[in-house]
Amino acid sequence: MLSTQDNDRLTKVGPGTECGAWLRSFWFPIAISDLWDGPQAQLQLPDLMKYDDRVGTPTEFGEQFGTFKGDPLKVRVLGEDLVLYRDLSGVLGLVGISCPHRSSSLEYGRPREHGLACPYHGWTFNETGRCLAMPGEPPTSGFKDKMTHLAYPVEERGGLIWAYLGEGKPPQIPPIDVFAAEDGIRIVENFCIWPAHWLQVVENSVDQVHTGILHGEGSSRADVWSQIPDVDWDEDADGIQTIQIRGDYGRTNYLHFPTIILLNQPWPGGKFNWPRYSAIIRTPVDDFHTLFFHVTYVPPVNGKLPDLPEGMELEAADQVQTLFIQDYRAIVTQGAPVDRSIERLGTTDRGVIMLRKKVERGIEAVKQGKDPEGVIRNLPDGHIISSSDKVTDGLMSPAAAE
Numbered sequence: 001m002l003s004t005q006d007n008d009r010l011t012k013v014g015p016g017t018e019c020g021a022w023l024r025s026f027w028f029p030i031a032i033s034d035l036w037d038g039p040q041a042q043l044q045l046p047d048l049m050k051y052d053d054r055v056g057t058p059t060e061f062g063e064q065f066g067t068f069k070g071d072p073l074k075v076r077v078l079g080e081d082l083v084l085y086r087d088l089s090g091v092l093g094l095v096g097i098s099c100p101h102r103s104s105s106l107e108y109g110r111p112r113e114h115g116l117a118c119p120y121h122g123w124t125f126n127e128t129g130r131c132l133a134m135p136g137e138p139p140t141s142g143f144k145d146k147m148t149h150l151a152y153p154v155e156e157r158g159g160l161i162w163a164y165l166g167e168g169k170p171p172q173i174p175p176i177d178v179f180a181a182e183d184g185i186r187i188v189e190n191f192c193i194w195p196a197h198w199l200q201v202v203e204n205s206v207d208q209v210h211t212g213i214l215h216g217e218g219s220s221r222a223d224v225w226s227q228i229p230d231v232d233w234d235e236d237a238d239g240i241q242t243i244q245i246r247g248d249y250g251r252t253n254y255l256h257f258p259t260i261i262l263l264n265q266p267w268p269g270g271k272f273n274w275p276r277y278s279a280i281i282r283t284p285v286d287d288f289h290t291l292f293f294h295v296t297y298v299p300p301v302n303g304k305l306p307d308l309p310e311g312m313e314l315e316a317a318d319q320v321q322t323l324f325i326q327d328y329r330a331i332v333t334q335g336a337p338v339d340r341s342i343e344r345l346g347t348t349d350r351g352v353i354m355l356r357k358k359v360e361r362g363i364e365a366v367k368q369g370k371d372p373e374g375v376i377r378n379l380p381d382g383h384i385i386s387s388s389d390k391v392t393d394g395l396m397s398p399a400a401a402e
């Protein structure tokens, strides 16, 4: 249970908030890259929701706001409205949506050789926020040299475009094999915008008792999967490992702070013996919405890639469809915002409590000017964090539970 005041402190994401300052220590993916030419998949979530003053499905909003097709794209991250663009020389930029001249939206901006031009009077800004042109001002005017605009660093990694909204030197994007390895097969999946706050989504990752009930009943492997697991948690500097045991079946997932959940994704029914991992990366959109990306990674074994047996799909999107609709409905109906002052936590919620304490410590660290847990700065170039060191699955997969 959290007081309303503590709940606000742990959850508000906008500029000037304590949690928002902590979250601004990390990179978040904001869209699938227009340059990604590998396999893609789209999760289908059919329930209706409201976003951007419209009613639509999480899938429609995810496709519209989470996939960059090359034209300037309006994005909202950590409560800030921004525009993602690629200029004609190929450089990506992420700038404030509202033009500093007279506030027209740069989502209708025109990419130039360098920078993005506002469609109204042509003020042009580059990826660092420098003003490159003010076509209506006299050539002798030095006005443009004094003008800057809000701009944030962006980077492409694993088919996704990542943004850093913090101050100072950005840390490293965690070099997790799922999105950082140069070998293997990667599938980039848009998992929609959800009308839920990032913390209620991430709490679900450390609440694994729900798997035995929410996902267990009615599954094709209900004999194993519907058993309520014994659950335990292990903390390290970067996150929380959640362990679930059902008899001789053990499974672990790993939450890399603050919002990346790493999963082991064996093939349905254990029918194909090849490793497969995935990461679900949750980007806080604002206090009421979260954008999901799912990246599936099939590593090489002894330098070889798999020949998939007939009927097997590389991506997990189709296989986890039912699972995600179940999670979606359980999470979204908790409320927006969730009122944690009325919850009643039991012994199986120890992971949720551990998670909130970690968030609390992160917020305090940032207030003291330190890097919070989960920030990575000094890994050598080329260092890869292996999913196989973090997540295991002893018998069957969630996909098999379908």
Ligand code: FES
Pocket: 099, 100, 101, 102, 103, 104, 118, 119, 120, 121, 122, 123
């Ligand atoms: S409003 Fe953007 S250039 Fe005038």
Ligand SMILES: [Fe+2]
Pocket: 204, 210, 211, 214, 215, 323, 327
């Ligand atoms: Fe779940």
